[in-house]
Amino acid sequence: MPQENQNLEGPDPAVTLAQAAGLAEHLQRVGVQWLPAADPDSVTALAEQLRFAADGSPGEGSEQVAERTPEGTSEQVSAPPAVSPPTVPPAAAPPTVAAGSAQPSTAGPTTGFSLQSDSADPAEPYPGPSLVPEMRAAELAKFSEQVAACTRCEILSQCRTKTVFGEGNVAPRVAFFGEGPGREEDLSGRPFVGKAGQLLTKMIQACKFAREDVYIMNTVKCRPPNNRNPEPTEIENCREFFQAQFEILRPEYIVCLGLVSAQALLSTKLSVGRLRGKFHQYFDSKVLVTYHPSYLLRNPAAKKAAWDDLQLMLRDAGLM
Ligand code: URA
Numbered sequence: 256m257p258q259e260n261q262n263l264e265g266p267d268p269a270v271t272l273a274q275a276a277g278l279a280e281h282l283q284r285v286g287v288q289w290l291p292a293a294d295p296d297s298v299t300a301l302a303e304q305l306r307f308a309a310d311g312s313p314g315e316g317s318e319q320v321a322e323r324t325p326e327g328t329s330e331q332v333s334a335p336p337a338v339s340p341p342t343v344p345p346a347a348a349p350p351t352v353a354a355g356s357a358q359p360s361t362a363g364p365t366t367g368f369s370l371q372s373d374s375a376d377p378a379e380p381y382p383g384p385s386l387v388p389e390m391r392a393a394e395l396a397k398f399s400e401q402v403a404a405c406t407r408c409e410i411l412s413q414c415r416t417k418t419v420f421g422e423g424n425v426a427p428r429v430a431f432f433g434e435g436p437g438r439e440e441d442l443s444g445r446p447f448v449g450k451a452g453q454l455l456t457k458m459i460q461a462c463k464f465a466r467e468d469v470y471i472m473n474t475v476k477c478r479p480p481n482n483r484n485p486e487p488t489e490i491e492n493c494r495e496f497f498q499a500q501f502e503i504l505r506p507e508y509i510v511c512l513g514l515v516s517a518q519a520l521l522s523t524k525l526s527v528g529r530l531r532g533k534f535h536q537y538f539d540s541k542v543l544v545t546y547h548p549s550y551l552l553r554n555p556a557a558k559k560a561a562w563d564d565l566q567l568m569l570r571d572a573g574l575m
Contacts, residue, residue: 378536378538378539379538379539380538380539381501381502381505381538381539381540382502382538383502385505386503388425388426391425391426391503391504392425394499394503395420395421395425395500395503395504398420398496398499398500398503399418399420399421401496402418402420402476402496403418403420405418405476405477405492405496407492408475408477408488408489408492410480411475411477411478411479411480411485411489412477414477414478414480415436415441415477415478416441416442416478417441417442417443417444418444418476418477419435419436419440419441419444419445419446419473419476419477419478420444420472420476420496421446421470421471421472421473421500422445422446422470422471422472423466423467423468423469423470423471423472424467424468424469424470425470425503425504426504427468427469427470427504427506428468428469428506428507428508428572429462429464429468429469429470429506429507429508429509429510429568430469430470430471430472430500430501430504430506430508430509430510430540431447431455431459431469431470431471431472431510431512432472432473432474432497432509432510432511432512432516432520433446433447433451433455433471433472433473433474433512433513433516433547434473434474434475434484434485434512434513434515434516434547435473435474435475435476435477435478435479435485435515436473436475436476436477436478437449437451437478437482438478438482439452440452440473440478441477441478446471446472446473447471447548450549450552451547451548451549451552452548454548454551454552455471455512455548458548458561458562458565461562461565462565462568462569462574463574470500470504470506472497472500473497473516474490474493474497474515474516474519474520475489475490475492475493476493476496477489484515485515490515490519494519497519497520501537501538501540502538505538505539505540506540507540507541507572508540508541508542508543508568508571508572509537509540509541509542509543510542510543510544510545510564510565510568511530511542511543511544511545512545512546512547512548513527513546513547513549513550514526514527514547517530517544520537520542521535521537521542521544527544527545527546530544531543531544531545531546531560531564532563532564532567533567534567534571541568541571543564543565543567543568544564545560545561545564545565546560546561546564
């Protein structure tokens with residue numbers, strides 16, 4: 256078809272509707288104040304109707320994507336977006352972070368395997384109120400100070416140069432969740448600024464976001480010596496901090512980069528290969544698991560699969 260005719264057709268109504276649905280949900284999630292105030296049930300119902308009109312599907316949770324082969328294979332994801340029922344309900348409710356009353360969580364260690372449920376129950380919402388951006392920034396700053404003073408992990412607190420709390424948009428649609436700081440991050444105090452960080456930045460840009468549009472954070476906030484994996488006790492020591500971050504940020508999507516963050520957030524022992532290619536749930540964030548950028552640097556053949564994972568999110572968000 257000639258180019259001019261395409262232009263005359265205007266935007267695809269299905270795409271426009273899907274984008275409107277995503278935007279309505281996002282505005283509600285980040286606590287945009289409506290005058291008069293919108294009824295949350297009506298917003299959700301409208302978003303569902305728009306999504307239904309856009310893709311003719313009955314909405315989330317209607318399809319399961321087959322589980323993947325183990326990490327390291329380059330099998331492609333060809334199934335349509337699907338939101339599985341919560342892979343794991345959070346082991347314990349994260350701390351309620353109302354303005355001025357942020358408290359560390361008392362959540363204990365979480366172990367065990369992923370619960371695959373066929374229930375179509377709606378996700379449990381994040382507890383507590385959704386804060387306006389200024390209050391989110393203030394609450395995050397308080398937790399960042401606590402992290403900077405933290406000495407729970409004897410080894411990590413003695414070895415670190417700087418703690419690496421996280422950075423980015425405090426009302427993000429997407430939060431990227433890595434493992435732990437490496438050398439460059441330890442020196443700078445910023446997440447994902449080394450070689451793996453450069454690849455992550457490219458992945459973010461391929462999604463048509465800037466780094467500043469998203470939030471970037473890690474499971475543990477101090478560099479494990481020699482870049483070893485964080486120990487389970489170290490992850491548990493940091494759990495209250497990453498839980499508090501998510502509760503404040505309430506991202507629409509959390510992208511777990513690699514095994515450590517995926518297993519910590521979803522309380523599962525499954526591999527990345529098994530977890531990727533479909534959505535999981537953490538409170539009312541949709542969770543996508545994909546390969547860690549460091550793994551992609553060592554195994555470039557897996558980049559195609561990682562891009563498939565990100566496209567799953569972009570399609571679901573009405574962004575492509
Ligand atoms: N790898 C991670 O998981 N996080 C960083 O911040 C850097 C490298």
